[in-house]
Amino acid sequence: MSALPGTAAAPDLEARGVTKRFAGHQAVDNLSFSVARGSFFSILGPSGCGKTTLLRMIAGFIAPDGGDIQIGGRSMAGVAPNRRPVNMVFQQLALFPMMSVSQNVAFGLARRGVARAERQKRAEDMLGRVGLAGAGNKRVDELSGGQRQRVAIARSMVLEPTLLLLDEPLGALDLKLREHMKIELKQLQAAFGTTFVYITHDQSEALVLSDHVGVMNHGRFEQLGTPQELYYAPATPFVAGFVGANNKLSGKAVSIDGEIVEVLAAEGWTVRARRHGSVAVGAAVEAFVRPEATILGRTAAELPAGQPVHSGEVESLLFDGANSAVLLREEKTRFEFRIALPQTGQFADLKVGARVFFAFDPERAICFSVTPRG
Amino acid sequence: MLALLLAPALLWLFGLILLPHADLLQLSLRERVAPREYVPSLAQFRAFFDEPLYWHVFLRTAVMSAIATALTLLVAFPIAWTIAKLARGRMSALLFVVCLIPFWVSETVRTLGWMILLRESGVLPALLVKLGITQMPVELLYHDATILVGLVYTSLLFMVVPLVGSLESLDNTLIEAAYDLGAKGGSILREIVIPHAAPGITAGCIVVFMLTLGNYLTPTMLGGKNSQWFTETIYTQFITRFNWEQGAAFGFLLLGLSTAMVWLGLKLSGQRFSDVMRRS
Numbered sequence: 297m298s299a300l301p302g303t304a305a306a307p308d309l310e311a312r313g314v315t316k317r318f319a320g321h322q323a324v325d326n327l328s329f330s331v332a333r334g335s336f337f338s339i340l341g342p343s344g345c346g347k348t349t350l351l352r353m354i355a356g357f358i359a360p361d362g363g364d365i366q367i368g369g370r371s372m373a374g375v376a377p378n379r380r381p382v383n384m385v386f387q388q389l390a391l392f393p394m395m396s397v398s399q400n401v402a403f404g405l406a407r408r409g410v411a412r413a414e415r416q417k418r419a420e421d422m423l424g425r426v427g428l429a430g431a432g433n434k435r436v437d438e439l440s441g442g443q444r445q446r447v448a449i450a451r452s453m454v455l456e457p458t459l460l461l462l463d464e465p466l467g468a469l470d471l472k473l474r475e476h477m478k479i480e481l482k483q484l485q486a487a488f489g490t491t492f493v494y495i496t497h498d499q500s501e502a503l504v505l506s507d508h509v510g511v512m513n514h515g516r517f518e519q520l521g522t523p524q525e526l527y528y529a530p531a532t533p534f535v536a537g538f539v540g541a542n543n544k545l546s547g548k549a550v551s552i553d554g555e556i557v558e559v560l561a562a563e564g565w566t567v568r569a570r571r572h573g574s575v576a577v578g579a580a581v582e583a584f585v586r587p588e589a590t591i592l593g594r595t596a597a598e599l600p601a602g603q604p605v606h607s608g609e610v611e612s613l614l615f616d617g618a619n620s621a622v623l624l625r626e627e628k629t630r631f632e633f634r635i636a637l638p639q640t641g642q643f644a645d646l647k648v649g650a651r652v653f654f655a656f657d658p659e660r661a662i663c664f665s666v667t668p669r670g
Numbered sequence: 671m672l673a674l675l676l677a678p679a680l681l682w683l684f685g686l687i688l689l690p691h692a693d694l695l696q697l698s699l700r701e702r703v704a705p706r707e708y709v710p711s712l713a714q715f716r717a718f719f720d721e722p723l724y725w726h727v728f729l730r731t732a733v734m735s736a737i738a739t740a741l742t743l744l745v746a747f748p749i750a751w752t753i754a755k756l757a758r759g760r761m762s763a764l765l766f767v768v769c770l771i772p773f774w775v776s777e778t779v780r781t782l783g784w785m786i787l788l789r790e791s792g793v794l795p796a797l798l799v800k801l802g803i804t805q806m807p808v809e810l811l812y813h814d815a816t817i818l819v820g821l822v823y824t825s826l827l828f829m830v831v832p833l834v835g836s837l838e839s840l841d842n843t844l845i846e847a848a849y850d851l852g853a854k855g856g857s858i859l860r861e862i863v864i865p866h867a868a869p870g871i872t873a874g875c876i877v878v879f880m881l882t883l884g885n886y887l888t889p890t891m892l893g894g895k896n897s898q899w900f901t902e903t904i905y906t907q908f909i910t911r912f913n914w915e916q917g918a919a920f921g922f923l924l925l926g927l928s929t930a931m932v933w934l935g936l937k938l939s940g941q942r943f944s945d946v947m948r949r950s
Contacts, residue, residue, distance in 0.1 A: 355850060378852045390847035394865040403861070404851035451851065 306369045308333045308458050308491040309354065313363035316349050316515075323349040325515035326363070331459075331493060331508070336485050338494045340502040341512035342538070347495045350512070351461055354493065355384045368458040378407075383452035384461040388468060389444055391436045397447055398423065398432030404455045422454040423447075426484065441469050445477055453488055462494045466501060478504050499539050503527065511535050531572070533664045536584040541621075543585045543633050549575050549663070557663045559583045565629040568604060569661035579665045587621055588636040589660040592643065596653045603655040608633060610650045622646065624654075698918035714919030724903065724920075731900040732927055734814065734889075735882040738821040742829045742878050743871065745822060750833035755842070766834075769827050777824065781891045784820055785811060788892075812894040820888040825881055829874040836870025837863070869948075872941045876932050883928050900924055 307330035316324040323346045331337040339347045352358045354365055356377035365372045368381055383404070392400050398419045405415035423432055426446040431439070439447065445465060452460055466474045466481075482505050485492045496502055502509045503523040510517045511526060511534070519531040530536035537544055547561035557571045559581055569583040593599045596607070608624040611632070620637040635654055637643050646652070701711035718724045753765045772780055787793045788810035795807035810816060840863065848858045864871070889899035900920070907917035936943055 357846060377846075377850050378854060382850075384847070384850045386843050386847055388841070388843060390841065390843040392844060392848070392862060394862070403848070403853070407852035407854075407857060455851065 306333070307331055308368055309337075309493060310366040310369075311350075311354075311363065312366075314350070314353060314360045314365060315362040316346075316353060316358065316360050318349075322515045324353070324360070327515070327517060328363075329510060329517065329520060331491055333491055334489050335507040336482070336492045336494065336505055338496060338502040338506040338509045339512055340496055340499055340509050340539070343497055345512045346515040347497075347512050348463065351384075351463055351493070351495050354459070355382055355461055356380050381458040382461060383455055383457040383459075384463065385448045385452055385465045387463045387465065389448040389465065391444055391447055391451070393436050395436070396432065397428070397434050397436060397439070400436065400447055401432075401451050401454050403451065408455075418454055419450075422450045425487070426450045426453075442473050442477055442480075445469070446480075449481075449484060453490065457490065460490050460492050462492060464496050464498075466496075466498075474501075481505060503539070511538060513538075530584070530662065533582045533584070533666060536582075536662060536664070541587050541634065543587065543590075545583045545585075545631070546666075547581060547583070549577055549579050549581050549665075552577055556658050557581065557583075559663055561629070561631060563626075563629040563631045565606075565626050565631045567606075567661065568658035569663035570659050571663050571665075573665060575663060575665045580667070581663050582666050583661055583663040585633075585656055585661040587634045590633075590635045590654050590656040592622070592635050592637070593653045593655075599653055599655040600657075603657055605653055605655050607651065607653050610646060610648050610652060612648060613646060622652075624652065627651075694918040694921055697915050698922055700915060702915065714916050715923075717916065718919065718923060727898045727903050728900050728923065728927070730898055731883060732931065734817065734899075735821075735879055736931070738818050738825065738882045739875050739879045741818060742822045742825045743875060746826055746829035746833055746874065749826075750830050750837055753830070754834045754837035754840075766830075769830050772823065773827060777887050778891075780824070781820060781888055784816075784823070784892060788816060811892060812896050814893070814896075817889050817893040817897060817899075820892040821882050821885065824885070824888055825878040828877045828881060832870040832873040832877070833867065836867040840866045868939060869941060869946045872935065872939050872946045875935060876946065879931060879935075880928050883924065883931075 309331040311330070312328050314324055314327045315322075325346075327350065339350060341347045349358065353360050354367070354372075356372065356375060359373075372380060392403065395403065398416065401419035401422055402410075402415040405418060406412075410418070420429070420432055423429055426449060428443060428446055428450070431443065436444065436447070448465065449460075462481075466477050469477060478501060485505075494502070494505060503526070506523055508521065509523055509526055510520045512518070513534050519526060519535045521529075521531075526535055526539045530539060533544075536542055545559060545561040545563075545565070545567060547559050547563075550558045550560045550566065552558075552571070552575060555570050556568050557575050558566060558568050560566050561583075567583060567585070569585070575581060591599055591603075596605045599605055607627045609627065610622055610624050612623045614621045614623060614634075618639060622635050622637055622643070624633055624635065625631065626633055633654075637646075698714055699710055699712070700708040701713045703709055718728075749765070749769065753762050757765055775783075785792070788795075790807050790809040790811075792810070794810060795804070798804045799807055844862055844866075845858055848862050853861065884901060886899070886901040886905065889897040890902055893899065901924070904917050904920045904924070907913045907920060936946070
């Protein structure tokens with residue numbers, strides 16, 4: 297990702313060819329990217345993809361084997377963590393249990409030699425900004441999970457860092473609070489205007505929060521882009537499978553008609569999908585169809601004309617309010633396929649075992665040529 | 671059932687601690703006026719304050735014990751830090767064993783070992799002559815420093831164990847977080863590590879101080895006639911002078927001293943006794 301066109305400001309974070317190896321394992325592999333000032337950037341990837349290593353290199357806890365990291369236009373080579381204009385919100389928050397809330401927030405100011413009265417005032421101001429006014433004298437263990445989260449952010453933000461790093465800070469919270477903190481985090485970032493670099497394995501967090509997301513796998517970025525780009529135009533099969541729900545078909549290309557490839561899945565089912573990049577006839581391919589790109593009907597006549605019609609049998613109903621879906625088996629090949637249920641309630645009485653028809657626009661399905669592994 | 675389970679502890683507490691102490695207390699508060707004739711009196715305690723040698727030795731023992739405790743803490747802290755934070759798995763266990771090894775031999779043998787090393791015709795003075803540091807072999811025994819070395823050596827394990835326990839429970843990310851917020855080594859130690867390890871430090875100091883104050887063998891053997899350790903004075907009263915009344919009074923004064931010092935230590939470090947005992 298380059299700085300957004302039209303923004304003159306230098307990027308707050310720039311990585312050039314950053315590399316880190318651990319005992320024969322390439323944790324971070326020649327990564328280059330930059331993060332524009334004031335933006336919310338997420339690094340999304342499964343555990344073990346190297347995202348924590350990358351974050352710890354930005355924070356300065358580990359030194360890269362190669363490449364350079366620049367923060368605010370200054371190279372960070374040889375700069376210790378306590379001298380970097382970067383602060384980190386740790387996964388387990390790492391609040392100091394031996395100190396009060398305001399002592400926690402004032403800790404960094406004290407290290408900079410700010411006078412006691414001044415740091416007390418600034419800590420109180422910052423606690424007010426994160427909605428914890430008056431909680432300064434409490435002990436850390438008297439706070440709820442969400443409040444601790446805010447103290448951890450306040451403790452870093454009071455130092456006015458160029459960059460705030462967040463290491464899966466919502467991972468330890470329960471679902472309801474996590475949803476709430478997601479919104480709060482986005483609002484805090486907008487209010488402070490500080491550049492946030494956020495790492496997570498939760499694609500929903502990355503999509504909701506970020507201006508830009510880097511999807512990381514095996515130490516490399518599979519794709520860098522806005523959440524919309526990742527979702528609607530995944531660049532690799534990994535991104536298509538990792539970001540959002542997707543139906544995946546592995547098989548080979550039978551014929552190609554301009555942009556549209558006819559894919560014969562290993563199970564024997566044939567579908568049509570738009571190609572991404574070049575695909576040769578006979579090549580191994582992977583096709584992805586989003587559950588919500590598919591239209592469901594009780595009869596073939598209900599489906600839009602001009603799209604290939606498939607039929608199947610309902611295997612299970614996954615009711616989850618607005619995210620409800622139906623899992624069905626394609627009639628001939630028994631291929632398992634997921635379709636999102638429309639919100640109109642027209643399928644509220646759908647039963648397991650019912651025969652249904654479905655279709656999707658081949659333009660909205662995507663097909664990648666893959667090199668078979670192993 | 672509970673009574674049965676507690677019986678050995680109660681028997682030990684009552685039979686070996688309370689009963690002898692009650693007897694000693696009664697001994698210390700009487701005076702022999704004629705053979706087998708005693709009257710209640712505070713004469714023994716008066717003798718302690720009237721005779722400068724007694725309270726001089728008493729104060730010296732307290733100060734030397736406090737110094738030995740502080741030195742033990744200084745030496746034990748880096749060792750405990752290495753075991754708890756730097757060494758991994760087998761290495762950490764190995765380091766623990768290294769600290770434990772001196773305790774496989776009896777204290778007498780250990781102290782005699784120090785004497786072989788330090789006496790005028792011993793290993794270390796000979797080495798100093800060989801290296802040209804001193805012209806003549808010097809006597810390294812019978813100094814206050816020698817007593818301190820022996821006491822620190824004997825006490826080390828009892829400081830290392832509670833320190834390792836309290837340092838192991840310190841979350842490494844707290845140190846990283848402090849570092850990230852701009853702290854340096856010194857302020858991390860002062861603001862994060864020591865407050866966290868305070869109960870362990872206090873527990874170690876209490877144990878080491880009490881062991882040192884009540885130690886007899888090490889100061890007597892390494893300090894010789896110069897040692898002037900209070901336990902030695904007590905020993906002399908009981909064994910050499912058959913003055914059990916005076917010995918008992920001194921014993922209670924020592925008990926009072928260690929209690930007062932522990933109380934003072936807890937007050938100064940802001941710790942509660944129950945917390946400290948739970949952590950050690």
